[in-house]
Amino acid sequence: MILDKPFPPDPRVENEALTLIDEGYEVFLFCLSYQRETENEIYKGIQVRRYLSSALEHKLSALSYTIPLYRIRLSKKIRNFLEVNEIDVVHIHDMVAGEAALSANKKFNLPVILDLHENRPEIMKYYPHLNKFPGKILISPAKWSRKEGELVKKVAKTIVVTEESKKELVNRLGISAEKIVVVPNTVKKSFYQNYELDDSIVNRYKDVFVILYLGDTGLRRGLLSMIEAVDQMVKKQDLDKKIKLVIVGSNSSDHVLKNRVQELGIQEYVDFEGWQEPKLFQSYLKVAQLGISPLHRNPHHDTTYANKLFQYMSFGVPVLASDAQAQMHLIEKSHSGLIHRERDTNDIQNKILRLYKNEELARELGQNGKRFIEDKFSWERVSSELKNLYLEFKSS
Numbered sequence: 001m002i003l004d005k006p007f008p009p010d011p012r013v014e015n016e017a018l019t020l021i022d023e024g025y026e027v028f029l030f031c032l033s034y035q036r037e038t039e040n041e042i043y044k045g046i047q048v049r050r051y052l053s054s055a056l057e058h059k060l061s062a063l064s065y066t067i068p069l070y071r072i073r074l075s076k077k078i079r080n081f082l083e084v085n086e087i088d089v090v091h092i093h094d095m096v097a098g099e100a101a102l103s104a105n106k107k108f109n110l111p112v113i114l115d116l117h118e119n120r121p122e123i124m125k126y127y128p129h130l131n132k133f134p135g136k137i138l139i140s141p142a143k144w145s146r147k148e149g150e151l152v153k154k155v156a157k158t159i160v161v162t163e164e165s166k167k168e169l170v171n172r173l174g175i176s177a178e179k180i181v182v183v184p185n186t187v188k189k190s191f192y193q194n195y196e197l198d199d200s201i202v203n204r205y206k207d208v209f210v211i212l213y214l215g216d217t218g219l220r221r222g223l224l225s226m227i228e229a230v231d232q233m234v235k236k237q238d239l240d241k242k243i244k245l246v247i248v249g250s251n252s253s254d255h256v257l258k259n260r261v262q263e264l265g266i267q268e269y270v271d272f273e274g275w276q277e278p279k280l281f282q283s284y285l286k287v288a289q290l291g292i293s294p295l296h297r298n299p300h301h302d303t304t305y306a307n308k309l310f311q312y313m314s315f316g317v318p319v320l321a322s323d324a325q326a327q328m329h330l331i332e333k334s335h336s337g338l339i340h341r342e343r344d345t346n347d348i349q350n351k352i353l354r355l356y357k358n359e360e361l362a363r364e365l366g367q368n369g370k371r372f373i374e375d376k377f378s379w380e381r382v383s384s385e386l387k388n389l390y391l392e393f394k395s396s
Contacts, residue, residue: 001013003094004074004096007031012117016183016383017046019379019386020387023390026047027047031051032057049081051077057073065144074100076104078100078105083107091115092112095114098151116165117185119303125141153173156179157179159182160180162304164326165303184382186305187373189378191282202286209242210246211230211246211320212246215307217257222295222322224257227261227266229346229348231269232349233352237353241356242269248280250275289318290317290352290356291308291311295327303326314370314373318361319336319365335369335372337365338365
């Protein structure tokens with residue numbers, strides 16, 4: 001496996017590696033280190049091989065498809081990794097290291113898997129450094145999109161996280177659907193079966209209708225619309241139980257959200273919990289009456305899932321999500337929640353109230369989601385596609 005950043009943590013890389021180890025494979029992980037640390041380490045059975053990098057190289061990674069310097073430097077390290085560890089199959093995590101890994105592999109001609117964690121060319125359009133000089137001039141998302149297509153055509157197989165992403169690649173590139181394998185990000189059984197609760201969190205929210213948001217709080221995630229919907233609800237509705245929007249996560253743009261809450265005067269109805277240790281997520285989920293994912297629609301959000309959806313569902317929490325295509329199809333398929341029009345505060349408010357006032361519907365949707373995860377969509381279920389993919393290389 002090739003990862004062009006430090007490890008741990010990376011839940012997707014770890015989950016895939018551990019699944020393959022359980023199937024009897026030996027997994028070596030190439031990763032980078034920006035400080036002096038153990039070069040070789042066995043982490044949960046993963047044979048980690050760290051290669052020293054620098055802050056300059058990290059910055060150059062953003063230019064990996066603009067100038068060849070990063071590719072050349074990274075390729076040399078990957079070539080050493082492939083040779084020293086006698087690798088049989090190359091599994092590239094995300095496209096940043098794609099060209100470097102393919103260049104390193106020319107000497108060995110090994111089968112290559114490209115694992116696209118997200119729609120990188122599209123999400124790049126929202127990076128702050130790409131919207132100002134010099135990033136706006138030096139880095140072209142359109143060029144990254146073309147490079148993504150070239151990589152997908154060159155490798156033996158490509159892994160994506162949603163069916164929508166698979167369809168987009170097949171249609172855009174005119175390739176066989178058999179070249180694309182869908183392996184979603186989702187929760188492992190241990191997430192909802194083995195955990196400890198934090199009593200301080202549970203007691204704080206025990207008598208509140210908690211609308212929970214977990215994860216990155218960047219503005220494209222839609223929380224401004226949610227804040228304004230909560231404002232409308234608490235000012236216009238006669239609510240017999242206090243409503244509170246609980247936001248667990250952070251982003252550099254949080255000041256925008258907090259300022260809006262203050263402008264509206266609804267501080268008592270919104271809690272900004274900031275970044276929290278993942279081990280506390282279950283405590284927030286335990287008190288949640290509703291889990292939200294109000295994503296703005298764009299080509300990235302339309303073709304990826306937010307992990308929070310599976311966290312909500314695994315705890316039997318009904319979901320309120322925007323009509324971003326991938327998550328809308330998931331919620332409709334699992335009958336686990338309601339869909340609102342993106343950025344539509346009136347629609348958001350109406351959907352929240354529907355679940356607030358109809359406990360039976362909320363309970364039914366929550367249980368549907370829980371069964372969907374347990375029966376069809378836990379990591380242990382969806383990783384069968386990864387196992388089948390590797391069987392193809394094993395047999396050949």
